[in-house]
Amino acid sequence: MIDTFLSNLSSPPLLFFFLGALAVAARSDLEIPNQIAKFLSLYLLFAIGFKGGVALAVAPFDTQIVLTLGAAMVLSAVVPLYTFMFLRNRIPIADAAAIAATYGSVSAVTFVTATSYLDVSGISWGGHMVAAMALMESPAIIVGLLLYRKYALTDGDDDDSFSWSQLLREACLNGSIFLIVGSLIIGWITGPAGMSQISSFIQDLFLGVLCLFLLDMGIVAARRIKDLRNAGSKAMSILITMALVLPLLNAMLGLGIASALDLDEGDALLLIVLAASASYIAVPAAMRLVLPQANPGSYLPMSLAITFPLNILVGIPLYHALVRWTL
Amino acid sequence: MIDTFLSNLSSPPLLFFFLGALAVAARSDLEIPNQIAKFLSLYLLFAIGFKGGVALAVAPFDTQIVLTLGAAMVLSAVVPLYTFMFLRNRIPIADAAAIAATYGSVSAVTFVTATSYLDVSGISWGGHMVAAMALMESPAIIVGLLLYRKYALTDGDDDDSFSWSQLLREACLNGSIFLIVGSLIIGWITGPAGMSQISSFIQDLFLGVLCLFLLDMGIVAARRIKDLRNAGSKAMSILITMALVLPLLNAMLGLGIASALDLDEGDALLLIVLAASASYIAVPAAMRLVLPQANPGSYLPMSLAITFPLNILVGIPLYHALVRWTL
Amino acid sequence: MIDTFLSNLSSPPLLFFFLGALAVAARSDLEIPNQIAKFLSLYLLFAIGFKGGVALAVAPFDTQIVLTLGAAMVLSAVVPLYTFMFLRNRIPIADAAAIAATYGSVSAVTFVTATSYLDVSGISWGGHMVAAMALMESPAIIVGLLLYRKYALTDGDDDDSFSWSQLLREACLNGSIFLIVGSLIIGWITGPAGMSQISSFIQDLFLGVLCLFLLDMGIVAARRIKDLRNAGSKAMSILITMALVLPLLNAMLGLGIASALDLDEGDALLLIVLAASASYIAVPAAMRLVLPQANPGSYLPMSLAITFPLNILVGIPLYHALVRWTL
Amino acid sequence: MKQCTRIEIVVEQSVSGQVIDLLHKVGAPGYTLIPDIRGEGDRGTRRGDELAGDSSNCLFIIACDDDTIIESLKAGLRPLLSRSGGVCLLSAAEWLRH
Amino acid sequence: MKQCTRIEIVVEQSVSGQVIDLLHKVGAPGYTLIPDIRGEGDRGTRRGDELAGDSSNCLFIIACDDDTIIESLKAGLRPLLSRSGGVCLLSAAEWLRH
Amino acid sequence: MKQCTRIEIVVEQSVSGQVIDLLHKVGAPGYTLIPDIRGEGDRGTRRGDELAGDSSNCLFIIACDDDTIIESLKAGLRPLLSRSGGVCLLSAAEWLRH
Numbered sequence A, B, C: 001m002i003d004t005f006l007s008n009l010s011s012p013p014l015l016f017f018f019l020g021a022l023a024v025a026a027r028s029d030l031e032i033p034n035q036i037a038k039f040l041s042l043y044l045l046f047a048i049g050f051k052g053g054v055a056l057a058v059a060p061f062d063t064q065i066v067l068t069l070g071a072a073m074v075l076s077a078v079v080p081l082y083t084f085m086f087l088r089n090r091i092p093i094a095d096a097a098a099i100a101a102t103y104g105s106v107s108a109v110t111f112v113t114a115t116s117y118l119d120v121s122g123i124s125w126g127g128h129m130v131a132a133m134a135l136m137e138s139p140a141i142i143v144g145l146l147l148y149r150k151y152a153l154t155d156g157d158d159d160d161s162f163s164w165s166q167l168l169r170e171a172c173l174n175g176s177i178f179l180i181v182g183s184l185i186i187g188w189i190t191g192p193a194g195m196s197q198i199s200s201f202i203q204d205l206f207l208g209v210l211c212l213f214l215l216d217m218g219i220v221a222a223r224r225i226k227d228l229r230n231a232g233s234k235a236m237s238i239l240i241t242m243a244l245v246l247p248l249l250n251a252m253l254g255l256g257i258a259s260a261l262d263l264d265e266g267d268a269l270l271l272i273v274l275a276a277s278a279s280y281i282a283v284p285a286a287m288r289l290v291l292p293q294a295n296p297g298s299y300l301p302m303s304l305a306i307t308f309p310l311n312i313l314v315g316i317p318l319y320h321a322l323v324r325w326t327l
Numbered sequence D, E, F: 001m002k003q004c005t006r007i008e009i010v011v012e013q014s015v016s017g018q019v020i021d022l023l024h025k026v027g028a029p030g031y032t033l034i035p036d037i038r039g040e041g042d043r044g045t046r047r048g049d050e051l052a053g054d055s056s057n058c059l060f061i062i063a064c065d066d067d068t069i070i071e072s073l074k075a076g077l078r079p080l081l082s083r084s085g086g087v088c089l090l091s092a093a094e095w096l097r098h
């Protein structure tokens, strides 16, 4: 198992993540321009969505797939419930709701890193897991906001600005969700014929782009750690602990579901990674619009500076070992 | 023929165009950063120019090629004439001149989409058609402006700001024209040896980049449709009709020339597509400087939101069917 | 030898450099967006660093390599000495120091162009030359500043703002140096296994990206020539002469060391190119912070508009001929 | 030259659409918009690093010589500013008419 | 500290070169230029989406304490603004001299 | 509405970190930062073309109603401006409080 860890840690993408973090620690001015970072991320969503869609086209839906997708959505709605319940008397209630949504939702880059971990290890995984990821992005946002409205608004204020249509739009039509779902559907429509047209672009470049993207993630995650240090309040220790414990807890839940559904090795690992990961793009974007009362200084450093590195550095090989051991 | 339509509509690039349009319709915030969009466009011009140049290097000029290039330029100068004559008493004269220039000139992305349509269908086409495209960009701009000056300036005002050198610079040295011509010449100089050095970059990535670029085009075209709705004047119905009729009319002219010159299937289709397409980069950029009196709100939505989708979605397979049927 | 020149001049990357320069001369508005240019440069550093690291992993350090690295660093510290001594009574002393640092340091793009010249010619070169390049970036900056402090500050002013830690950070942790060193180390850790994961991204696209990057370099270099013309002072003729003579002089020094160390053909050429090249990214960035008294209008046009084109157009094949003739 | 009020508004990028709608509603004569900029205020630092969930700001500049429009703009902005943060500065300026 | 006039000019990106030439000609002491921004005015919306043929705006800020220069700048700007649109605002400011 | 001073600072991009540190030190209530812009002044043209060694400028806007803070900001800026160039303009404005 130590072996798996070390080989994970010495894969180029993860080493570039370290390099980015090191750049911040060493106060280098290394930086990926922001439009480029955005483009690399669009590329990854486009490629993984398309790949998943093509895979779905050749191995169509069966009961197990439908059950997996259903379980994924339930997972994404349940995680916020217990997260919120635990936090709501400990930190401001808007922050508790935003953190709940953050951990119920998923991180596409963590997922993508796990798929490339599987690809490099030669373990197969199903294209429907991309659909599972897409389905897990939104429910947590809605649950998080409903929890906030139920528990915070007994005094009735602020209610006028709420709009279901805005909530649903922010939850489901965020650019990154839209692109991954769209690419999935297009991949599914065009199938292997479509893939043959763009596979050099989508497959051959994938790991190289992932390296550059994780370099950027290393930079931004390390900056967030600095932010965390600046904040340094009492609540911070709760938040840090949660950011370390929640992914492991949620991974266990994912593992339970995976073994209940008797998933294959690859799909099981991906479901666990989805459960364990926390959002740092779609959820914050939605929260800023539908729950501006929540402080991004609490939920963002948790997901980006702690949970994200934890998952990609230690989590993926650890969850993999657990899958091997359990299934 | 229905078959050709459907297979055209289900090619990945076109599906991504739809996805972009859908994003706007659904009010998603999906967006390609503007420097990235510019880069994707530079890449397409660079790649198609280089490819055309290399093709020219191996199959050098003959009489038919020279005739084709000449006919292309004439086409680009004639189309503005009848377009302007039809419009000049119906809408403001500056707008009529700008629209004339727009439809006489060409759209490189429509051309590129047609070449990839041919490549995927396994139909060959000649590198000199890239040169034809480059030659068709400028004449319409000059003709459009001369028409405006002949018919609008009887009262002599505004004349002082006119400068032939500025006009020629804007018409011929626009960045996109310059890049495509330059890449063509470089491809022609370096030939297959040069191609072997950069073919992975230029050929293998082409369709993938085209997908992302058409995603962006779908977004901007759909935004323009919204703009059109906002305008909603009487003149608008003329403009919309023109935007639907002109490409078909110009395509017929292109078809006539193609059969007179006895062009091959691929080259004939490309000439028709060039005739039918309308500019939305080079001409608007030139018009803003040499004819700022014209309202971009009239000529841009026409070419971008109506003629462009019409050509790539319906036009290409339709013109192809006509070519098959005629030649 | 004329042959080598012509075949160098007709390689796609160099032709795109000309095209960029021509765009400025013709007053075309062709432009590479600045974030894109930055990204292309990050890509080149990432790719060349990684490639060098992988090469090091398979052919580990020996005495000759250690000697080469040592000689490279010494070269980079010695060049500023005589450059400064020659200039210090002829132009403002801060400018003399900055020019000294500029010519002691290196240009990564010149190096990269030389490696692709070698690759295309089928001549092998050692990965440790990438390390040599990285080691040559910083010493000149430090030597340049120390010279300035020794000769300029007899009157003691401005001294308070000096900080060794800032100087070292600027000299050694500049983003581009950091990325190349980091990629080198990661390539060295992951070795051929890592390379197999990202080689399509790193190797296949390399020359295509270099074409687009040199297109941009052609544009910015030509703009600088215009700047030079504007300045037109007496000192300018000294600066222009220096910009032409220094690279040749430094190349001779490099050639001497290469033959003393008995380097292989490829490594010898790269060492000479490093000696002959002048920095236009790392050094100016550092100088603006540690020596803001120096006028970027003097050292930048020298390295960018004269020395850089001289090296890539004429220098590389010339130095190659010398290497062949000497070794 | 004409006296006017120069209005400068900094808000989060994601609400820029709401500000534009407001400007249309109150009948502002035009605006200039600088997108994707940074800032720091009571609600923390906005580094404009969207991939890190960080938001950007944007800056509107509006030249206006009609006091009724200015008043309705101010009234429309207040709830927006108190909900999502930002600043709005007003100063006197002269407008060079073309 | 020194009294000066702060001049702010918004024009279409494509004429920025002409404004820079004008600034050189009238002898402006310097300028700051924010490129590639957006706006809306009498001539429609400029979304800065060049590939859709849309143009961008740019914004110049000039601090100037010489009235002759200011007058010739204004004179030079007028035809440009009436041809291609845009706004120019002037206001009083204090300039912190270094 | 509240009277305040609008402070506008243009400096080279590479010293923006030092300005932010200064703003924190003097206790400025916030700032807005427009990065990567261009300009021309006594120290030549800054085209923001980093790969050509060219630097960019950046522009800070600070609304502040506390004179002590303004004075210490000015004092802290002077050495920075004389070392690396730039301009700082101050003017009066009204601040719409949310």
Ligand SMILES: Nc1ncnc2c1ncn2[C@@H]1O[C@H](COP(=O)(O)O)[C@@H](O)[C@H]1O
Binding pocket: D010, D011, D038, D039, D040, D041, D042, D043, D044, D045, D046, D057, D084, D085, D086, D087, F028, F029, F030, F031, F032, F033, F061, F062, F063, F064
């Ligand atoms: N005093 C200030 N001066 C200039 N800009 C400010 C100031 N306070 C806030 N801002 C801007 O407004 C944004 C939101 O402010 P806040 O709501 O206070 O977090 C910040 O990110 C800044 O860009």
Ligand SMILES: Nc1ncnc2c1ncn2[C@@H]1O[C@H](COP(=O)(O)O)[C@@H](O)[C@H]1O
Binding pocket: D028, D029, D030, D031, D032, D033, D061, D062, D063, D064, E010, E011, E038, E039, E040, E041, E042, E043, E044, E045, E046, E057, E084, E085, E086, E087
């Ligand atoms: N009232 C205004 N306030 C601020 N900016 C304006 C205003 N009117 C126009 N502009 C700017 O000037 C550009 C050209 O204006 P126009 O010529 O009126 O279309 C617009 O795109 C805006 O960026």
Ligand SMILES: Nc1ncnc2c1ncn2[C@@H]1O[C@H](COP(=O)(O)O)[C@@H](O)[C@H]1O
Binding pocket: E028, E029, E030, E031, E032, E033, E061, E062, E063, E064, F010, F011, F038, F039, F040, F041, F042, F043, F044, F045, F046, F057, F084, F085, F086, F087
């Ligand atoms: N008079 C001015 N008006 C506006 N901006 C200026 C002025 N002078 C200098 N600047 C800006 O400050 C930067 C540095 O100025 P300098 O130190 O004079 O070279 C320039 O690049 C401009 O962006």
Ligand code: NA
Binding pocket: A079, A102, A103, A104, A105, A106, A250, A274, A275, A276, A277, A278
């Ligand atoms: Na999760």
Ligand code: NA
Binding pocket: B079, B102, B103, B104, B105, B106, B250, B274, B275, B276, B277, B278
């Ligand atoms: Na046409």
Ligand code: NA
Binding pocket: C079, C102, C103, C104, C105, C106, C250, C274, C275, C276, C277, C278
């Ligand atoms: Na050197």
